[in-house]
Amino acid sequence: MRAPARTRAALTGLITFAFFALAACLALYWNLIHANTHVGGSWTTDYYHFHWNYWWIRHALTTPGLSVYETNFVLFPYTTNLAFHTLTPLWYPLWALLEPLAGTLIAMNVIMVLAMALTGWATYLLLRTERVPASLALAGGLLVELAPSMMLAAMLTTINYLSQFWIPISLLTWRQVTLRRDDARRGVVWALLMGAVFYATLLTDYQIALFL
Numbered sequence: 001m002r003a004p005a006r007t008r009a010a011l012t013g014l015i016t017f018a019f020f021a022l023a024a025c026l027a028l029y030w031n032l033i034h035a036n037t038h039v040g041g042s043w044t045t046d047y048y049h050f051h052w053n054y055w056w057i058r059h060a061l062t063t064p065g066l067s068v069y070e071t072n073f074v075l076f077p078y079t080t081n082l083a084f085h086t087l088t089p090l091w092y093p094l095w096a097l098l099e100p101l102a103g104t105l106i107a108m109n110v111i112m113v114l115a116m117a118l119t120g121w122a123t124y125l126l127l128r129t130e131r132v133p134a135s136l137a138l139a140g141g142l143l144v145e146l147a148p149s150m151m152l153a154a155m156l157t158t159i160n161y162l163s164q165f166w167i168p169i170s171l172l173t174w175r176q177v178t179l180r181r182d183d184a185r186r187g188v189v190w191a192l193l194m195g196a197v198f199y200a201t202l203l204t205d206y207q208i209a210l211f212l
Helices: 003-027 029-033 047-062 089-102 104-129 134-145 148-156 166-179 184-202 206-211
Strands: 070-075 078-081
Touching (some): 003 104, 003 134, 029 104, 047 104, 104 148, 104 166, 166 184
């Protein structure tokens, strides 16, 4: 691919990602305009789990003797394995960067917008790779990004369920693995990337990994 073509492709990718980010902002507008004071839903939901998750990860990482994945704080003196809890550590670095500056509610809203935008964008890229026309690929990305299950996940602040982008990203990466099967060097690189995608998926949600 020549330089101008790469530039056009990069610009197209940026514009389409901005399109899906805008769609996420419009879908979550009520949360966003009340980001300092409100959470989604009209009843008690799981929203506090994920705010607690990241507080706990930071507390465990900055307190000598504590482990992120094991604690006896729940049913002392018994040890609880938090590997089975939806910690979703994938998003923790972004939360840790934003939370001191803007608070945990705004940090979580940023994560939700990014998760939804990435889901729509990755779906669009997968459809375009399968030679679906651009207009239909955009529509398909929106259908997945704004699906009822995604909106429910946003209402509940279950960012593990919002991170469905790993499914199309995995399919795109696997496609590259199969295309490079006769090129040992590039094949190894894409196989390692496939492993990184699987690992990142596990850091997001075990259920998505099971789907894959």
